[in-house]
Amino acid sequence: VQLQASGGGLVQAGGSLRLTCAASGRIFNNYDMGWFRQAPGKEREFVAVVSGIGGVTDYAASVKGRFTISRDNTKNTLYLQMNSLRSEDTAVYYCAASAIGGVRPLYSPRSYAYWGHGTQVTVSS
Numbered sequence: 001v002q003l004q005a006s007g008g009g010l011v012q013a014g015g016s017l018r019l020t021c022a023a024s025g026r027i028f029n030n031y032d033m034g035w036f037r038q039a040p041g042k043e044r045e046f047v048a049v050v051s052g053i054g055g056v057t058d059y060a061a062s063v064k065g066r067f068t069i070s071r072d073n074t075k076n077t078l079y080l081q082m083n084s085l086r087s088e089d090t091a092v093y094y095c096a097a098s099a100i101g102g103v104r105p106l107y108s109p110r111s112y113a114y115w116g117h118g119t120q121v122t123v124s125s
Helices: none
Strands: 002-006 009-010 017-024 032-039 045-050 055-058 065-071 079-082 091-099 119-123
Touching: 002 091, 017 032, 017 091, 017 119, 032 065, 032 079, 045 065, 045 079, 055 065, 079 091
Parallel strands: 009 119
Antiparallel strands: 002 017, 017 079, 032 045, 032 091, 045 055, 065 079, 091 119
């Protein structure tokens, strides 16, 4: 599956952005979909995941209550709505796909076989 993330940009603290990840090449709902981010000098970290079946979601503690992950299986598209952004949210954001029933846990980047190119999110304070 090929993934293309977009929607990043520069925003002031407290503002909002919506990231989009367009998928192609495979049956989209056969995959659990995640968002990860990587700040300069830091490891890639889990942000959120949504299951392919049932749309069950989970979030990193640092974003819970501020970010919302969703998917539209009819459009093969994944979203990340980010509200109340903080300077510490600044990072390159990546979308990723993990086949249902595949490697786990889903908060680990190693569980994802497919990655999109990142989109930069910069939050100014």
